[in-house]
Amino acid sequence: MVRILLLNAKVVNEGNTYETDLLVVDGYIAQIAPNLSGQHADQIIDAKGNYLLPGIIDDQVHFREPGLTHKATIRTESRAAVAGGVTTFMEMPNTVPNALTQELLADKYAIAARSSMANYSFFMGASNDNLAEVLRTDPRTVCGVKVFMGSSTGSMLVDDEHVLNELFRESPMLIATHCEDEATIRANTEYYRATYGDTATAALHPLIRNEAACLTSSSLAVELARRHNTRLHILHISTADELPLFTGTADRPVSLQDKRITNEVCVHHLWYDSRDYEQLGNQIKCNPAIKEAHHKEALLAALLDDRLDIIATDHAPHTWDEKQQSYWQAPSGLPLVQHPLLMMLEFVQQGKLSIETLVRKMCHAPADCFRIEKRGYIREGYWADLVLVDVNQPTTVSKQNLFYQCGWSPLEGHTFDATVTHTIVSGELVYQNGAFLAERAGKRIFFNR
Missing domain, CATH: 2.30.40.10 (Urease, subunit C, domain 1)
Known part of the structure; x- marks a missing residue:
């Protein structure tokens, strides 16, 4: 003992x-x-x-194992997490192979049981053709079902309207969505490729993955959830345009634990804005995109009045060489799980939120939202x-004190x-x-x- x-x-x-x-x-x-x-x-x-403080609960990370272990592993990224005060994570299914069966999901739990420094859960992945498999998921032992309602990798884009309707109608458990409208993104990509060609830079990213792409998809998710009374959690809200979809403190009729539609905001959408592409370029290329400054200001205000529920990272590491490719080839995502607490404590120091609010949004709210047993308080x-x-x-961020396998951070040099x-x-x-x-x-x- x-x-x-x-x-x-x-x-x-x-x-x-x-x-x-x-x-x-x-x-x-x-x-x-x-x-x-x-x-x-x-x-x-x-x-x-x-x-x-209670340990931070991060409800959205990409730890890359299995299949993408040249970028990261559950062991390396969970070590980075606990070094930053993140004691629990929920990891996404777009590994290789995608976690689209109960057997593949069980494989990830087995890896974590052998190697994770932090507490863990994994999302079951949805596709256009695995509804029966999704419905086998045990709500008590799995954090939720992840639905990519926008660009993704492999077979994880769910764009069949019939499948989406059936999934929202039949799922007995929380559905977490990545909301960006695929048709909007494809049309914008075609236009900017034709206009800029090989001279394109990451500054175009918020124009391609724009406000309309986010709002169109988030609105569809909310409409489906309301139609079927689905337990919906929309990930990484990035625009002021989406905020009217959600209710704040004055309008909330139930506790967060009983709320049917919840959401998260990520630290990078609160920290960076489109002006940062000039210095950081592909380092902060992510989906949904970091957008103009007025969005992060609106997101912070919505966090404070409870239109936004949870703070997370969407930690998504890639190798430095991958990020050094041209804009069109560089993958989206950035490593953040070692520093979300320090980032938000800087907001506390600046008077933008209280330390009690930080704890509520990063510890209590994820525990309540997902109904986690005996954690978060x-x-x-x-x-x-x-x-x-x-x-x-x-703390000054440097390569010498990073624990990510990818070995870099957009925060390097910041104290x-x-x-x-x-x-x-x-x-x-x-x-x-x-x-x-x-x-x-x-x-x-x-x-x-």
Whole structure:
């Protein structure tokens, strides 16, 4: 029985911040109270008044295994995640082969059981021809079904209207959608290829994958969900245009846990805007595209009034050489899972949101939205997924302190005011002051459905 005692921690949880001690016993939070210094413990951590947060839950990552392990693996990216305070991830099905059968989905769980530092779940993939297989998915053991309603790889684009209608009507579990209209993107691509040819740069990306592409597809997803009362979660909202599809605090009739249509915003759509293509180019090429500055301002406002529910990363690593290709050939996606907490803490330092809101959107909301069992909160009896942050110890991002297999980040050279000093995953201290203390600690997460 492993016992970890944290002393003098400034706990941020459920809208409050207060100083206390915390005892972890055999994986779970056993006691939260002041003056626990007399308790026996195998490991004692003096937090010295630093912030203790629930572990971050990232509901959208691409860890590339199996089949794309030259880019990343579950082991490498989960290590990067816990170094940044992300203790739980939900990974997408567009690996190779695509996770379109229960057997292929089980293979990914087996890989994670052997190698993941963080807690894990995996989305079941949908295609135009695997509806029966999708309906075999167990809602208690799998986070959801992923539907690409826009450009994707392999056979994962679902553009058959009959299939979409049947999927939304029949699915007993959460459907997570990538919403970009394929016809709009194809028409824009044809136009800009003809206009710019080989001189095209990433600055064209938000024009090709534009606001209309996002709104058309998101509107269709919402319409289908309302028609069939489907549990819908729209991933990576990137435009102000889509925000009227969602209700905010004043209009919300139910708790987030009971809300039928939810969404996420990604850190890069809050952090970057189209002006950043000049310096970063293909490094920030992603789908949906990073767009003009007024969009990120509207997204932040919607996050604060609860039209947007969750903050995630859509971590999607590619090799540096792949990203150095021409705009047309360079793949979309950027590595982010090591730094979302530090990015949002910078927003806190700038007065753009409170640390309590950060915790609500990155910890509580994902747990409530997906109905995760005993995670996402600092509560007695819950799993001990915890991250300790020193907000007075700067971190400068460099190749030397990146843990991604791809070895690069668009944030290189940026200095954050804070540092993640300790990460506890399922009751095990796995990361401390830049060093990993375990080979694996992650556990499969389960859902109250």
